[in-house]
Amino acid sequence: MSAVTGTIDNGVDTERLFATLDLIKEQPALALFQFRATNRWISGAHNRSTIQGFHGAGAEDTTRTEAFVLDAGEPEVLLGADTGPNPVEYLLHAIAACLTIAIVYSAAARKVQLTKVTSTVVGELDARGAFGLDADVRNGFERIAVSFHVEGDASQAKLREVVERARERSAVYDIVTNGVPVAVDVTTG
Amino acid sequence: MSAVTGTIDNGVDTERLFATLDLIKEQPALALFQFRATNRWISGAHNRSTIQGFHGAGAEDTTRTEAFVLDAGEPEVLLGADTGPNPVEYLLHAIAACLTIAIVYSAAARKVQLTKVTSTVVGELDARGAFGLDADVRNGFERIAVSFHVEGDASQAKLREVVERARERSAVYDIVTNGVPVAVDVTTG
Numbered sequence: 001m002s003a004v005t006g007t008i009d010n011g012v013d014t015e016r017l018f019a020t021l022d023l024i025k026e027q028p029a030l031a032l033f034q035f036r037a038t039n040r041w042i043s044g045a046h047n048r049s050t051i052q053g054f055h056g057a058g059a060e061d062t063t064r065t066e067a068f069v070l071d072a073g074e075p076e077v078l079l080g081a082d083t084g085p086n087p088v089e090y091l092l093h094a095i096a097a098c099l100t101i102a103i104v105y106s107a108a109a110r111k112v113q114l115t116k117v118t119s120t121v122v123g124e125l126d127a128r129g130a131f132g133l134d135a136d137v138r139n140g141f142e143r144i145a146v147s148f149h150v151e152g153d154a155s156q157a158k159l160r161e162v163v164e165r166a167r168e169r170s171a172v173y174d175i176v177t178n179g180v181p182v183a184v185d186v187t188t189g
Numbered sequence: 190m191s192a193v194t195g196t197i198d199n200g201v202d203t204e205r206l207f208a209t210l211d212l213i214k215e216q217p218a219l220a221l222f223q224f225r226a227t228n229r230w231i232s233g234a235h236n237r238s239t240i241q242g243f244h245g246a247g248a249e250d251t252t253r254t255e256a257f258v259l260d261a262g263e264p265e266v267l268l269g270a271d272t273g274p275n276p277v278e279y280l281l282h283a284i285a286a287c288l289t290i291a292i293v294y295s296a297a298a299r300k301v302q303l304t305k306v307t308s309t310v311v312g313e314l315d316a317r318g319a320f321g322l323d324a325d326v327r328n329g330f331e332r333i334a335v336s337f338h339v340e341g342d343a344s345q346a347k348l349r350e351v352v353e354r355a356r357e358r359s360a361v362y363d364i365v366t367n368g369v370p371v372a373v374d375v376t377t378g
Contacts, residue, residue: 011233017268021320028323031316035278039285041306044200047289049282051274056316057266064264068274072286075253077246079206079294085240085257087287087361089224090279093238095371096228097261098276100236102319105268116378117230123369127220127245130291130360131210134217140364144371151378159377167373171319172276175329179368180312182284182333184356188348189305189340 012108030057045073045080078127088141092121094172095146102166102173107152112162116151144176201297219246234262234269267316277330281310283361284335291355291362296341301351305340333365 007014024031033056039049052067053060072087074080085093096119107114123144129137150159167173196203213220222245228238241256242249261276263269274282285308296303312333318326339348356362 011231011235012268020268021322024317024320024322028315028317031320031322033314033316035275035281035312035314037278037281037285037310039282039289039308039310041289041293041303042200044293045290046200047286047293047306049285051278051282054264054278056264061264061266063266064271068278070259070274070279070282070286072282072290074290075243075245075250077250077252079201079209080290082253085259086224087283087290087359088364089226089240089243089257090259090283090286091361091364092224092226093228093240093259093261094276094279094283096226096238097236097259097279099373100228100230101234101261101263101269101276104230104233104236114230117236119228121226121228122223123225124221124223125360126217127222128213128217129363130358131213131220132358133210133213133220138363138367139358140360140362140367141369144369145374146371147374147376149376149378156377160375163373163375169319169321169328170276171314171329172280173329173371173373174318174327175277175280176364177368177371178327178329179366180330180333182335182362182366184288184352184362185334185336186349186352187336187338188345189338 009108009111010104010114012105014108017105017109032056046083047072088123088125091176092123092144095144095176096121098170098172099146099166102170103150103163106165106169107162110162112152112154112158114150114152117148119146119148121146198297198300199293199303201294203297206294206298221245235272236261277312277314280365281312281333284333284365285310287359287361288335288355291359292339292351295354295358296351299351301341301343301347303339303341306337308335308337310335
């Protein structure tokens with residue numbers, strides 16, 4: 001990995017990327033991040049998350065002046081009014097987005113100029129699990145398949161290496177393949 | 190669980206819910222669903238997913254006339270231009286949305302009228318993992334905490350039971366706590 005100065009590759013400021021890595025090496029506490037979403041039920045399957053604040057790089061973020069608002073729902077066949085993607089579709093988007101960012105950053109660090117990155121993510125589930133109709137069927141996806149198409153100014157082998165490196169470094173890929181402990185707390189009013 | 194006819198509870202058509210469950214019991218293949226997201230890189234961390242088609246209830250869905258479009262990105266401190274929530278924030282939203290829908294459906298099936306469901310989901314990670322700076326640090330969240338506040342016309346014990354049932358039946362909670370195999374395939378152009 002050679003040092004790159006003052007250039008922007010794939011829309012990534014690689015000078016800043018390497019400076020960030022150096023800073024974290026010196027002060028590992030800067031790498032601690034806390035991300036958040038707050039959600040409110042509207043009606044039926046319709047609910048809405050607001051995403052704005054997060055803690056990272058040693059401070060609470062102040063750069064986001066507006067919140068991102070995400071509406072979720074279920075399609076008709078799953079008893080909703082199609083008010084947004086459903087939760088498992090949001091999860092597929094999270095996987096695609098995370099692997100894509102990891103590919104782009106990884107390519108930038110290697111001075112590989114990308115011209116195209118597209119992907120399709122497919123997840124399969126048996127709704128008897130979530131509906132509680134069969135204890136032998138899990139609630140979530142049984143399997144997920146991600147298909148990437150990547151183009152750039154490097155050899156096929158190099159482009160494949162970039163994707164492999166991204167898979168090894170993606171936060172959401174790690175979460176979804178390895179699992180994370182989730183604590184659920186309830187207050188009632 | 191008593192049969193409910195012709196009523197809508199919490200915005201959920203419970204008559205249709207029970208009819209759906211009966212239908213799936215008779216024809217389990219109707220419960221097989223395939224969900225999809227297609228993603229395209231734009232620049233830097235900015236990428237966009239399109240979500241529309243899915244297969245379920247024995248057919249390809251035709252009710253969604255327009256696609257949902259989701260923009261992802263990274264905040265400045267993670268080398269993006271804040272073009273959307275980042276992938277791990279989308280994942281937190283997916284957890285909140287899925288547990289909320291499971292709470293609402295579960296309450297409707299039990300004739301519990303809800304008046305409020307809000308939640309905050311918090312995930313903590315050490316970015317040294319995803320940046321490849323420490324092999325002992327995982328890429329994804331080390332832990333996730335979900336805090337629900339639920340109000341309705343039932344006892345505290347009953348409301349807590351509804352949340353517990355939702356946790357047991359949520360697809361995304363299952364995926365994130367237990368993990369799912371993810372296959373990654375690459376073509377280059």
